[in-house]
Amino acid sequence: MALDKATVAHIAILARIKATDQELDHLVGELSKILAWVEQLGEVDTENVAPMTGVAGMKLPRRQDVVTERESVDTVLANAPASARGFFSVPKVLE
Amino acid sequence: MTTIQGKTGEWEVVIGLEIHAQVISAAKLFSGAPTDFGAEANTQVSFVDAAMPGMLPVINEFCVEQAVRTGLGLKAEINLYSVFDRKNYFYPDLPAGYQISQYQQPIVGKGTVYLDLPNGETRAVGITRLHLEQDAGKSLHDQHPDLTYVDLNRCGIALMEIVSEPDLRSAEEAGVYLRKLRSILRYLGTCDGNMEQGSLRCDANVSVRRPGEDYGTRSEIKNVNSIRFVQQAIEYEARRQIELREEGGTVAQETRLFDSRKGVTRLMRTKEEAHDYRYFPDPDLLPLILDKEWVEKIKAGLPELPDEKKARFMADYGLSAYDAGVLVAERETADYYEAVVGGGGGEDRRDPKLVANWVINELFGQLSKAGKSINDIPPERFAGLIDLVVEEKVSARSAKEVLTVMLVTGKDAARIVAEKGLEQVSDAGAIEAAVDRVLTDQADEVAAYKAGKEKLFGFLMGQVMRATQGKASPKLVNEVLRKKLGGK
Known part of the structure; x- marks a missing residue:
């Protein structure tokens, strides 16, 4: 499946990636090739094969309803690019 | 059929509600962080919730049990095989850039909620599905001129999204549905139903049509945090759509916000393309497979729910549908009533109709006037007053006065009667x-x-x-x- 430029521009917006017009032209080719490569999987006949949901052959691990993690604010915010007064802080969001 | 009169004829309003109900649990859906409401900002955050690289979600078994319990309470199909998907969107209070949710294979399928309408009719409202997902954090936009602050305490708390069929036909019915659903959730102990604190939130899908027509285009109203506001928002939105169409316009499928101060809905500025969520199965989580016996065990442990309790109150106590409905709306009230009736339902019990009358008309009235709750007056103490009335030791009129004093002083009925000299004169x-x-x-x-x-x-x-x-x-x-x- 070949993507058109408008679709790639839309994907760029959804992914919050700024792409110039020139870059878009390039990305159209790149993404289309990736899709074409993945689409080879379509050649396999999976008519009577159940969807594979994992390769580990295990069940979904579960936890008990017990509080096991109480991190301090400082620990939680330690890696935040910006924080203030115990909050993560980001450029103002307008709604 | 409920219709609204427009300038050019009658219109029918079609409403479906999406409820987000926070699951009652000690820890979050996929992490071991606590879920306490009102804690200091960012003190209830694990590295999973903060979406630190390399952290993996592990599902909280009790949250799954709560969702199954809720599904059973809604008389719904339980899907023994369900899948968690990633719903992708960017917002600062969603640090992973996606919400773990369920899309095509939810844990609970179709169910039914029965409404007792004010006109005495019973109406079945279809439940489309219930799925489990993570709550997002909270953004504070008003703390700084140029910054938004983010508190992740709520991030990762288990939510049940409960979607109804477009079966509701008026703002009033939407209110009845919300109250009923909240009542069921509280009976089950799966959500506290507190809309003020945001543990129960409602989005309303509203459209209008001429009677007999197919569904019209709907708008979705987000962010409504009380039953009264849900009703106001629906009323406003239905009127807006009717006026729009009567003037030759068309309703756009769009997301709107309810402004409770102005009582209007307005278009959200967010671009529609932001709703391209690109769901896909979360590769960090295997499918959720439930054991049939486990589900049966939960079913066997369900409490008596409002509908069944109401039927029992009518059959065993001879109460009217209205009185029974009022008493069973809250589990605590129903339990209180039964404690006052006493006698384990046998010969020794007090007159059920008399008790219902006193509880509904006098006790509730005086409690709300005094700003108190049934927790402030033990059932035995209230029963003591009923006994004096039945034994004709105090007149009904004086008994009301005794109750008022009782609520203030906490004294027993007999003592108040003696102190105030209110003994009934039978001489x-x-x-x-x-x-x-x-x-x-x-x-x-x-x-x-x-x-x-x-x-x-x-x-x-x-x-x-x-x-x-x-x-x-x-x-x-x-x-x-x-x-x-x-x-x-």
Whole structure:
């Protein structure tokens, strides 16, 4: 499946990636090739094969309803690019 | 059919509700962080919730149990095989850039909620599905001129999204549905239903159509945090759409916000393309497979739910549908009522209708006036008052006064009656004296009564009650008065 430029521009917006017009032209080719490569999987006949949901052959691990993690604010915010007064802080969001 | 009159004819409003109900659990859906409401910002955040690289979600088994319990309470199909998907969107209070949710294979399928409408009808409302997902954090936009602050305490708490079919036809019905759903959730103990604190939130899908037409285009109203506001938002939105269409316009499928101060809905500025969520199965989580026996065990442990309790109250206690409905709306109220009736439903129980009457009309009224709750008056104490009424030791009128004092002082009924001298006068001599006095004082009315104005009996009766400060036994007064007036 070949993507058109408008679709790639839309994907760029959804992914919050700024792409110039020139870059878009390039990305159209790149993404289309990736899709074409993945689409080879379509050649396999999976008519009577159940969807594979994992390769580990295990069940979904579960936890008990017990509080096991109480991190301090400082620990939680330690890696935040910006924080203030115990909050993560980001450029103002307008709604 | 409920319709709204427009300028060019009648319109039918079609409503479906999406409820987000926070699951009652100690820890979050996929992490071991606590879920306490109102904690200091960012003190309930694990590295999973903060989406630190390399952290993996592990599902909280109890949250799954709560979702199954809720599904069973909604008489819904439980899907033994369900899948968690990533719903992708960017927002600062969603640090992973995606919400773990369920898309095509939710844990709970179709169910039904029954509504008791004010006109006495019962209406079945379809539940489309219930799925488990993570809550997002909270953004604070008003703390700084150029910054938004983010608190991740709520991030990762388990939510049940409960979607109804477009079966509701008026704002009023939407209110009844919300109250009923909240009641069921509280009975089940799966969500506290507190809309003010945001543990129950509602989005409303609203469209209008001419009676008999197919569904019209709907708009979705987000962010409504009380039942009253949901109703206001629906009323406003239905009117807006009707006016739009009557003026030749078309309704756009869009997301709107309800402004509770102005009572209007307005278009969200967010671009529509932001709703391209690109769901895909979360590779960090295997499918959720439930054991049939485990589900059966949860089913066996379900409490008696409002509908069943209401039916039992009507059958066993002989209550009207209305009274039973009022009493079962909250589990605590129903339990309280049964505690007052007492006797384990056997011979020793108090008169169920009398108790219902006193609980609904007098106790609830006085409690709300005093800003108190049933927790402030143990059922045994209230039952003590009922007993005095039944034994005719205090008149109904005085009993109301006793209740008022009881709510303030916490004293027993008998003691209040003794202290205030409110014992019912059942002494025939005293009552006869009072009746004689009234008959002498009201000679004109007595003459009129004897001449045929029989309505005056009530007036004379009232005069005697007043003369005895309401303490006389009404039954005795009635008897004596009739006798003295010539046995009419």
